[in-house]
Amino acid sequence: MSDAAQPTAAEVRAAAEAVKTALDRHLAAVELRTGDDDTAVFEAFNALAAAAEAYDELLYDRYDEVTPFEIPGADGALPPYAGPDEPHALSLLIRRDYAVAEPQRLLAQARRVAELDGDGDAPRNAAKAAVSPLAAIGVLFGEFEPDEIASRHKEFGLEEGDSTLWVTAADELAEPGEWLNAPFDHADPERIVCRFDVSAVFDEDDDEDEDRTAGETGHDGRRAVAGEHAGAGS
Structure with missing residues (x-):
């Protein structure tokens, strides 16, 4: 990266202050949580993840240094949960890709x-x-x-590609046959209780992190699983 494109020391300092603010907000939300599905905790978690990732990137770009923090799923953070606090039904949305090898x-x-x-x-x-x-x-x-x-x-003869599982909350079970003609049209990200993704891209991210810290790769090929919302407040 050229010197002109590097963040300034002031920008890095501002990002650090943003992490401190987000950390205080997250702790306050946890202290006042009303249950396992507290929306304020989810929002504070996602804000802290985003702030920590931004600081880590600026710190690396400016000083070639990293933090010891690992925030899973920060790039694809879910919107705040807006489903029922006590869901009476669940829908599982599953996608698995395969290559015909x-x-x-x-x-x-x-x-x-x-x-x-x-x-x-x-x-x-x-x-x-x-x-x-x-x-x-x-x-x-x-x-x-x-x-x-x-x-x-x-x-x-198949080769695995990416896969994802969404667990979504509903107020009540759908009527028999109600959604069969278009089963995936009504997937609402704001009703996702948790999601789990498997992708080779996580291997690539891990390799990049190892390059930063060790100067070499050596990842063993295991693929990461990332969860949102359900683990965010726990």
């Missing part, structure tokens, strides 16, 4: 499943499964639960 393995597993099918449609199903990876995907996801495919993805 080995199409032939995918096809072979689908054929095996179809051939083990005991009904009279087995030959027809096996033939369909042999046609294309697209048909094979339908066979496999029709046979196995998503959690089983996640745990055995390599057997099916």
Whole structure:
């Protein structure tokens, strides 16, 4: 970074003061908390995370120094929780991405499943499964639960990408069939009780942190899990 683009000493000092203010606000909110889902605590937590991250970045840019603090999920902090304090229903929104790394393995597993099918449609199903990876995907996801495919993805020729789980609160359970036509249209970030993300990008972030402190990489490839809201106030 050029000298012209570096933050000034005054900017770093101001960021440090902002951390102190945010820390005081967070402590005050915790001392006055009214329950596990206290909105003021969540807001103070997110403000402290943002202030600490800003200070860390300015400190590094100006002085090539880091803090000992690690704030998980600060970049993608959730908005303040605005759902019910005592939810009567929960919705789980799950997304898992896979790359079809080995199409032939995918096809072979689908054929095996179809051939083990005991009904009279087995030959027809096996033939369909042999046609294309697209048909094979339908066979496999029709046979196995998503959690089983996640745990055995390599057997099916799949490679894991990013995944996320949102736990959202609701006032009451939806009527049967109410949201089936558009199941993800009404996801409200302000009703997320907690979320958990798995991504290789967390490995990259860890590698960058190691570069700052040790001057070398050596991350073991484990992927981080980040939670919001539920852990924010605990």
